[in-house]
Amino acid sequence: MPKMNNKNKIFIDKLRSSGLRPTNQRVEISKFLFNRKKTFHFTVEELKNSMNLKRPKKISTATFYNTVHALKSAGHLKEFSLENNTSCYDTNITSHHHFFDNGRVIDIKSDKITFQKLPEAPKGKKIKNVEVVIRLENNN
Amino acid sequence: MPKMNNKNKIFIDKLRSSGLRPTNQRVEISKFLFNRKKTFHFTVEELKNSMNLKRPKKISTATFYNTVHALKSAGHLKEFSLENNTSCYDTNITSHHHFFDNGRVIDIKSDKITFQKLPEAPKGKKIKNVEVVIRLENNN
DNA sequence: TAACTACTTTATAATTATTCTAAAGTATGT
DNA sequence: ACATACTTTAGAATAATTATAAAGTAGTTA
Known part of the structure; x- marks a missing residue:
């Protein structure tokens, strides 16, 4: 070889x-x-x-x-997972979020979303990660 | 009939x-x-x-x-969508979020999560909804 | 380096979730 | 009750993914 x-x-x-x-x-x-x-x-x-x-x-x-x-x-x-139940992979492994726009996926930098309040994990559990999806639609 | x-x-x-x-x-x-x-x-x-x-x-x-x-x-x-790419349906149609715990899905009431900061929608688009998934894992 | 062994690749079959098809059945307006 | 358009159903078709097993290759060992 x-x-x-x-x-x-x-x-x-x-x-x-x-x-x-x-x-x-x-x-x-x-x-x-x-x-x-x-x-x-x-x-x-x-x-x-x-x-x-x-x-x-x-x-x-x-x-x-x-x-x-x-x-x-x-x-x-x-x-x-995409809406149509296929797996989508992301080479961006840093913590971040997504816009879903009619099948198109757009990254949202982690610092663009911050929380005022998050629930605690049920007992015996801890939070592994938090993922936000913002679904978009066309204006008017 | x-x-x-x-x-x-x-x-x-x-x-x-x-x-x-x-x-x-x-x-x-x-x-x-x-x-x-x-x-x-x-x-x-x-x-x-x-x-x-x-x-x-x-x-x-x-x-x-x-x-x-x-x-x-x-x-x-x-x-x-579940992790294994099957569609899951929820009879709770009010705005709310989810814990994902090893295939188990648990509701999170909407008021348990609030945002300090959210990004704007790209131009020509508007936000349809915002969904949060908190993935859980076992404590240590 | 030769040879060995465990891991890989591949084509193809199998599986799973879901959608399609078309024939037989049913709800609804008149 | 009639007609018609909508439904139900079993089974075929599709799409994404996983499994199989035979032929090939990487890495180790002698």
């Missing part, structure tokens, strides 16, 4: 810390997801389509699902 | 206002959902199972889906 060059170290590290061996397919997925200036949202289907579009040799659906799940479990991706 | 007695009027009205004729199946679903002291959460699958369990003549899956959808579109039910 070809020796991995150093410029991929960061993407390989994300895989390793997710318990995944850095295979070619996984490294390409990791690079596609994290080698960018801006974070973004995607469904597995969208990821698969955009990555496979230009590839002569397609990466299989199962590999996309496996890799995305492992990255998510390790905390490298955040998951949320 | 037997004349509907008055005690079902309220359940029939919910159907009528959802654009549905009050057939026997629909009236039974409407009663099952709304003829109770406390509101509750359910998935279509759960609703179907609990209603059909004791019935000699089962109501079909399609009827459950159709009826629940129409009730939801008319505003008699609220819908939200």
